[in-house]
Every structure is written in structure tokens, then in C-alpha cells.
Amino acid sequence: MATENTEKKPSRIQLRNRRKILDAALDVFSRYGFRGATLDQIAETAGLSKPNMLYYFASKEAIHIELLNTLMDEWLAPLEEMDPEGAPLEELLRYISRKMEMSRAYPRESRLFANEITQGAPRxxxxxxxxxxxxxxxxxxxxxxxxxxxKIAQIEPEHLIFSIWAITQHYADFASQVQVLLPDVETAQKGADRHVEMLFNKLLSI
Incomplete structure (x- = not known):
């Protein structure tokens, strides 16, 4: 006889509140880092009471770890999708293009990750x-x-990947500086895409 699964699924309201908490926490952590962020700030940003928020997450660290786990899945996906059977230069340029897209789509996530790494990656x-x-x-x-x-130029693969990360994530981690220096956002984005593709195309072509 099969055992009955008695685990109760979260309600729509519970799922919505979890999303609100995580989105608020992402905003707060990306601004102030883990140490500077407080549960009161997260609760206020989420529009929930602190006791209500602690019903969903036991601590500030629990919220932070949940965000980092989700971020790791997003961050690794483009690298995982690099196809060994594909054309090498095209695969690498596609990966770089995806990283540029992510730097624009997920600036808060990028800063969250950068803050965690600069603190020694404790979590x-x-x-x-x-x-x-x-x-x-x-x-x-x-x-x-x-x-x-x-098939591509001889470069240290490890440092090639580091260079891709450094250049593409600059546009997320230093977005406020980029916007001051290049206030026309649309033109700046197109220019960045062209520059980064041209840079690595020249670097990798034989």
C-alpha cells in the first residue's frame, strides 16, 4: 500500500509572499551587502511585518542562502550550455553574449554575488x-x-573565462558609474555589445 504524501503544498498567498520577500531581500542585499542589510529593512521593503517574514525564513542568513542558490543556477546555465560539438568561436561568443544579456537583466543578482565573493564566500x-x-x-x-x-587561438582557458566574467559583469557591478559616463543607455548598450564581441573575436580568432 503506497504511503500518502501528507506534505501540504504552499498556498498562492504563501508563494506570493515568498517571492515578495526574496525580491525585497535581493534589493536590500545588493545595496548594503549581507552585513549591512537588516531584517527590518527587508520586511519594510517587502511590505510585510517582521514576524510574518520570519514565518517564511528563519533568519537573514536563510534568505541570503536561498537567493545565492537561485543565483548560482542562473549564473551557471550559460556555461553549462556551451556545446562541445558546436563551432568553438561561435560557442564562446554566444556564451559572452549571454553573459552581457545577464549583466543587464540581473544587475542586483550580480552585485549580490560580488558582495558575497569579496567577503570571502562564507555562505x-x-x-x-x-x-x-x-x-x-x-x-x-x-x-x-x-x-x-x-580551432581558436592559444590562450590560457582559465584566464580567458576570468576575463569574460570580469568584462561582462562590470556592466552590472558598476552600472551606476557606466550610466554617469554614458548616459544614453541604449547607445551605450549597443556599443558595449559591439566592443565586447569584437574584443573576444580578435582575441580568439586564428
Missing amino acids: IGPHLHARLKPLFDEKCILIRGWMDDG
Whole structure:
């Protein structure tokens, strides 16, 4: 006889409140970092009472970890999708293009991740070892293979990936500076896309 699943599914209101809390927390954490953020700030931004918010998440750290776990899934997806059977230069430029899109679509998430890393990755450290490191090693082996086969220029794969991350995430992490220096947002975005694609195209072409 099959055992009955007695776990109660969250209601629509509960799901909505969780989303409101996480969105508010993302805003607060991306502005003030983990240490500077408070539960009172998150509750106020979410439009909920602090006791009500603590019904869904036991602590500030629990909210932060939930956000980081979700962010890790989003962040790794474009790298995971790099196709070993695809044309190497096209695959790398597609990955770079996706990272540029994400820097525009998820600036708060990027700053959240940057804040966590600059503090020594106290909460996301296990995920870096368990998920990012194996994927990073796998893609470095793939890129080195493409280089050894003469399909793209010889560059250290590890530092190529670091360079892609550094350049693409700059547009999210330093968005306020970019907007001051290049106030025409649409023109700036098009220029950034062209520049980054041209830069890596020249760097990787043989």
C-alpha cells in the first residue's frame, strides 16, 4: 500500500509572499551587502511585518542562502550550455553574449554575488567547490582541446573565462558609474555589445 504524501503544498498567498520577500531581500542585499542589510529593512521593503517574514525564513542568513542558490543556477546555465560539438568561436561568443544579456537583466543578482565573493564566500563557498569548480574544470578542458586542435587561438582557458566574467559583469557591478559616463543607455548598450564581441573575436580568432 503506497504511503500518502501528507506534505501540504504552499498556498498562492504563501508563494506570493515568498517571492515578495526574496525580491525585497535581493534589493536590500545588493545595496548594503549581507552585513549591512537588516531584517527590518527587508520586511519594510517587502511590505510585510517582521514576524510574518520570519514565518517564511528563519533568519537573514536563510534568505541570503536561498537567493545565492537561485543565483548560482542562473549564473551557471550559460556555461553549462556551451556545446562541445558546436563551432568553438561561435560557442564562446554566444556564451559572452549571454553573459552581457545577464549583466543587464540581473544587475542586483550580480552585485549580490560580488558582495558575497569579496567577503570571502562564507555562505556560497560549498557551492563554489561542489558545483562551479567541476564545471569550470570541464569547460577549461573543452576550450584547451579546441585550442590544441587549432580551432581558436592559444590562450590560457582559465584566464580567458576570468576575463569574460570580469568584462561582462562590470556592466552590472558598476552600472551606476557606466550610466554617469554614458548616459544614453541604449547607445551605450549597443556599443558595449559591439566592443565586447569584437574584443573576444580578435582575441580568439586564428
